[in-house]
Amino acid sequence: MSAAQGRWPEVRDTLASLGLLLAVVLLSGLARVVARQQRHRPRVHAFTLEFLATFQLCCCTHELQLLGAQESARPSWMLTLIYFFSLVHGLTLAGTSANPCAVMMQMLLGGMSPEMGAVRLSAQLLGALCSRYCVSTLWSLGLTEHHFTERSLACKNPIHTDVPKAVVTEAICSFIFHSALLHSQEVSSKLRIHLLAALITFLAYAGGSLTGALYNPALALSLHFMCFDEAFHQFFVVYCVAPSLGILLMILMFNFFLPWLHNSGTANKKE
Numbered sequence: 594m595s596a597a598q599g600r601w602p603e604v605r606d607t608l609a610s611l612g613l614l615l616a617v618v619l620l621s622g623l624a625r626v627v628a629r630q631q632r633h634r635p636r637v638h639a640f641t642l643e644f645l646a647t648f649q650l651c652c653c654t655h656e657l658q659l660l661g662a663q664e665s666a667r668p669s670w671m672l673t674l675i676y677f678f679s680l681v682h683g684l685t686l687a688g689t690s691a692n693p694c695a696v697m698m699q700m701l702l703g704g705m706s707p708e709m710g711a712v713r714l715s716a717q718l719l720g721a722l723c724s725r726y727c728v729s730t731l732w733s734l735g736l737t738e739h740h741f742t743e744r745s746l747a748c749k750n751p752i753h754t755d756v757p758k759a760v761v762t763e764a765i766c767s768f769i770f771h772s773a774l775l776h777s778q779e780v781s782s783k784l785r786i787h788l789l790a791a792l793i794t795f796l797a798y799a800g801g802s803l804t805g806a807l808y809n810p811a812l813a814l815s816l817h818f819m820c821f822d823e824a825f826h827q828f829f830v831v832y833c834v835a836p837s838l839g840i841l842l843m844i845l846m847f848n849f850f851l852p853w854l855h856n857s858g859t860a861n862k863k864e
Contacts, residue, residue: 606737607660613736614656614678621649622685639709640716646689647720648727651815653678655728658805658816663739668798675797679790692809693717694836698771701844721815751805751817756827760835762800767808767839770796772847808836 628641657678661671682691690696696713699705705713732740752759773792777785800806807813813832 603663606663606739609737610656610660610739613731614653617649617652617656618681618685621645625685636709636712640712642689643691643713643716644720644723646686646691647717647811648724649686650682650691651721651724651812652728653682654812654816655724659739672794672798676790676794679793680786683786683789691717691720691811693811694767694771694809694840695774697837698775698840698844701840702848717811718814721811725815725819750820752803752827752831754803756831759804759831760838762803762806763808763831763835764839764842766796766800766806767836768843770808771840772843775843775847804831807832808839810836 624645625642628638628645631638631641657671657674660674690699690713693714696705696710696717700707700710734740754762770789770792773789777788780788796806796808805813805816807816810833813828817832818828
């Protein structure tokens with residue numbers, strides 16, 4: 594009984610964090626319902642949905658990161674939470690990306706106009722910044738023992754390796770994830786959501802200890818931008834250039850290099 598009582602504060606804090614996560618998802622969902630009334634104004638509609646998606650993703654990641662720091666002795670529990678909330682995001686954020694790299698991919702492939710791309714990118718930027726200030730306000734309420742702004746939002750360098758390895762890690766994660774995103778369009782939506790959630794969990798496990806495996810400039814902006822005042826070039830190269838490089842390599846490989854190899858092989862067979 595005493596052991597259970599000793600663990601109760603820890604359990605209570607975990608439940609409070611999970612409750613906060615679910616509250617963010619529910620409130621964002623309600624806001625999306627209201628935003629759908631703006632369908633007759635495509636740009637306003639797209640901006641609002643993208644803002645809410647980025648806001649939800651960033652707020653939840655802040656809380657999950659805080660939980661991960663407290664549950665470092667139980668990595669399997671954190672991976673389970675990452676998988677579960679990846680499913681939640683996949684189900685609730687359909688039609689949005691919350692990732693500037695995904696917008697860039699659609700623009701390069703001709704699936705989105707530059708004007709709409711600019712609207713979505715500005716919404717993601719604003720959503721990322723607002724999420725950090727919202728999280729700071731929520732944590733200042735002290736809902737759990739760990740919700741103290743000055744400690745929880747303290748700047749810690751998320752790059753735990755040298756910059757070249759960090760760049761390679763973010764580029765590979767971006768390449769793998771967006772390749773799966775692009776080439777799983779024909780898979781049934783129910784299966785696709787689970788596959789992408791499993792892939793996100795795997796990438797978090799594989800690259801999380803090196804860079805956080807974010808491969809999302811908007812998410813990196815919300816989580817870490819304030820911590821790179823004296824090393825902005827590191828932030829920019831690792832969390833903006835590297836994921837974009839992964840996107841460019843993916844497009845070059847699947848749209849140019851592999852078709853070229855296929856055409857060359859077909860031509861050689863005919864000869």
